[in-house]
Amino acid sequence: MKVTVDATRCDGYGTCFDVCPSVFRSDEWGYAAADGDGTVPDADLDKARRAISLCAEQAIREI
Template structure:
């Protein structure tokens, strides 16, 4: 899940897991597609969640 109200636009998520996150034209994160994490990128997605300084993203099983 992504809580846009918490995102401060550091861009760590998109750096770490670009298959799931990108930075929009205003410098904030957005989730690509429906946010489904490709199986091969689960480790990267987990790392992106861990490194988000605002705790704006989380994984949902």
């Protein structure tokens, strides 16, 4: 599974990188970004899906 973050929709709440810091990070402006190419390690699939479901702005999607 891979994820992508739509930076134009993100409001920078930080829920995604609080829930799944191995996949999401804060960029230089405080908005969410996916680490690397967005590949989610198998061990973090549940956390990544939880982060997607908790995103208030629906800025994260699975690709």
